[in-house]
Amino acid sequence: xxxxxxxxxxQHVQEGEDFTTYCNSSTTLSNIQWYKQRPGGHxxxxxxxxxSGEVKKQxxxxxxxxxxxxxxxxHITATQTTDVGTYFCAGSAGGSYIPTFGRxxxxxxxx
Amino acid sequence: xxxxxxxxxxxxxxxxxxxTLQCAQDMNHNYMYWYxxxxxxxxxxxxxxxxxxxxxxxxxxxxxxxxxxxxxxFPLRLxxxxxxxxxxxxCASSGTGGVMNTEAFFGQGTRLTVV
Numbered sequence: 001x002x003x004x005x006x007x008x009x010x011q012h013v014q015e016g017e018d019f020t021t022y023c024n025s026s027t028t029l030s031n032i033q034w035y036k037q038r039p040g041g042h043x044x045x046x047x048x049x050x051x052s053g054e055v056k057k058q059x060x061x062x063x064x065x066x067x068x069x070x071x072x073x074x075h076i077t078a079t080q081t082t083d084v085g086t087y088f089c090a091g092s093a094g095g096s097y098i099p100t101f102g103r104x105x106x107x108x109x110x111x
Numbered sequence: 112x113x114x115x116x117x118x119x120x121x122x123x124x125x126x127x128x129x130x131t132l133q134c135a136q137d138m139n140h141n142y143m144y145w146y147x148x149x150x151x152x153x154x155x156x157x158x159x160x161x162x163x164x165x166x167x168x169x170x171x172x173x174x175x176x177x178x179x180x181x182x183x184x185f186p187l188r189l190x191x192x193x194x195x196x197x198x199x200x201x202c203a204s205s206g207t208g209g210v211m212n213t214e215a216f217f218g219q220g221t222r223l224t225v226v
Contacts, residue, residue, distance in 0.1 A: 006153075009151065031213065033213070033214065033215070035215075042201060042217040042218065042219055042220050043154070043201070043203075043215075043217045044217070045214045045215065045216070048213070048214060088153065088154065090215075092213060097142055097161075097205065097213045098142075098144075098156070098159055098169075099213065099215065100156075101146075101153050101154040101155075101156075102153060103151070103152060103153035104153050104154075
């Protein structure tokens, strides 16, 4: 079945440093979504990418979808303590609306 | 809008007991999901439904059952609870209408401990 791998599992950064998490799929995706889960909270939708090579920005967050639609990344510039949480990618493939989630990357920001 | 509502928020079960986790959404979404989240393991799909009367197994369905008699409700039933079912359970829903309309909305979660 479809697998979505996400790395790294954890990332410690000093406040102000940049952060990137990577997502790779074993199959070509029709779309990929990114979610953020604050500690003790529930996943909250951030963005969806659909087109090959697509790049979207939300303030300090930059999301990319690979040309082959098999990988994606989330980059945060100049992290802040409010960025703390676990970031998940979720990919859908084969015309299915059932997303497969990666394991997530937990971001820890040290002030 | 309430979005996705899950009850209860916390529950402690004894081994062998049964319980139903409730989930309701008021967004008229066709797709509903149940996930479990264990520390460091991400979200694993237990069951999902693409509409009233239709359910299907996800990645980890053993020990669970679901029903979808209405669009709004998607309860998850645990029969004969086991310690391995200690986890945080999330219900989610998403609409249909093409590839651009699959954002999932999550409930607040149910933290279940089986002792």
